[in-house]
Amino acid sequence: MIVHQERKRPDAWRVYCQRLKSPWMKPFLALDWIINWMAHYLSRWVLLEVLEYLGTFSILIAVIFYFAESGDRIKQKHYQAWQVINTAQGKGGSGGRIDALQELNADKVPLVGIDLKDAFLQGVNLDHADLSRSEFGSADLRNSSLRAANLSYAGLNTANLRDSDLTRANLTHTELTDVDLSNSNLSGANLSGAHLDRADLRYANLANIKWSAIGSLSAANIYGAKSLPLGFEEWAAKRGAVSIPSDEQWNALEASTTTEHSARPQLKEP
Numbered sequence: 001m002i003v004h005q006e007r008k009r010p011d012a013w014r015v016y017c018q019r020l021k022s023p024w025m026k027p028f029l030a031l032d033w034i035i036n037w038m039a040h041y042l043s044r045w046v047l048l049e050v051l052e053y054l055g056t057f058s059i060l061i062a063v064i065f066y067f068a069e070s071g072d073r074i075k076q077k078h079y080q081a082w083q084v085i086n087t088a089q090g091k092g093g094s095g096g097r098i099d100a101l102q103e104l105n106a107d108k109v110p111l112v113g114i115d116l117k118d119a120f121l122q123g124v125n126l127d128h129a130d131l132s133r134s135e136f137g138s139a140d141l142r143n144s145s146l147r148a149a150n151l152s153y154a155g156l157n158t159a160n161l162r163d164s165d166l167t168r169a170n171l172t173h174t175e176l177t178d179v180d181l182s183n184s185n186l187s188g189a190n191l192s193g194a195h196l197d198r199a200d201l202r203y204a205n206l207a208n209i210k211w212s213a214i215g216s217l218s219a220a221n222i223y224g225a226k227s228l229p230l231g232f233e234e235w236a237a238k239r240g241a242v243s244i245p246s247d248e249q250w251n252a253l254e255a256s257t258t259t260e261h262s263a264r265p266q267l268k269e270p
Contacts, residue, residue, distance in 0.1 A: 102125055126145065146164060151174050154174050167185050191211055198221075201220055218240035221242055
């Protein structure tokens with residue numbers, strides 16, 4: 001804050017002119033003399049000091065209102081994020097949903113029941129997000145981070161989660177049929193009640209997964225899966241899991257299984 005202090009009365013013009021060293025500088029010296037007189041009179045004007053105090057007070061009021069309205073600004077930000085997500089619902093591409101989802105999750109907003117079918121969400125970071133009962137059918141989630149996310153009862157059928165991080169994710173009763181989890185990290189994930197029919201788990205990290213109550217594993221491919229829990233491979237094989245390196249062999253096996261099933265005689269209702 002400026003401290004107001006009455007300025008010294010300037011010298012008379014004839015005294016001021018004694019400073020003149022060269023005739024061509026006289027106009028500049030005259031201007032300086034006039035400005036000094038103006039500053040002298042203004043320094044005696046108390047109104048200016050009052051106006052300065054009022055200016056400082058207005059800044060203080062603005063700061064108070066800024067913090068008082070922070071809640072409304074956050075609500076507005078969340079509203080806009082939800083608007084982006086809902087507008088793009090059912091459409092392919094990102095549509096700004098990656099940033100919107102990450103903003104909401106950063107503010108710890110639950111994302112329960114959100115519809116993200118067919119969305120392009122490659123590289124999205126939703127660590128610790130509450131995504132229970134959400135729908136990600138056929139969504140592209142490659143290279144995503146879903147560490148410790150709650151995906152219980154979510155629909156991830158045919159989604160692409162290749163190279164993603166699902167460390168300690170809650171996948172209880174999650175629909176994961178035909179999902180691509182190849183080379184993903186599922187260490188510590190809870191798969192109780194999850195349906196993993198035809199899931200691609202090749203080269204996935206399965207260390208410390210909760211697997212004893214997995215719902216189904218028919219034709220799930222665990223070839224090259226890393227850190228398999230003790231007894232899991234035998235248990236999975238009994239429930240229809242396979243270990244096949246190439247897509248061609250795996251697809252051929254699935255096709256033959258489907259043909260065999262369709263060739264079976266169907267019981268007619270009486």
